[in-house]
Amino acid sequence: MDEHRVSPRQRVLKAGTISFNGAAGISCTVRNLSATGAALEVASPLGIPEQFTLVFDGDRSTKPCHIVWRKERRIGVAFD
Known part of the structure; x- marks a missing residue:
């Protein structure tokens, strides 16, 4: 558990899309969610820019x- 986390995370299983540069986007699964960020499961973190819009x-x-972090098939994001 990250001691820097500001809001408690809630486990979820929601479909999402990582959208950037007006492109079609990359499918992802939102695995947990808080008021300030989320953990996303992706097929591959390659090609995902540092900043994007989560749909x-x-x-x-x-x-x-x-x-804010990248692992093999997961990325952690903070909402701007």
Whole structure:
């Protein structure tokens, strides 16, 4: 558990899209979510820019964010 986390994370399983440069985007799964950020599961973190817009597929809401950590198939983002 990261001691720097400001808000408690809630485990979720939501479909999302990593959108940048007006492109179609990269599919992802939102694995946990808080008011300040999220952990995303991706097929590969390669090619994902440092800053992008996370689109929640369910309600089409969006959150501009930036990457704070990367692991093999997961990235952690903070909302801007």
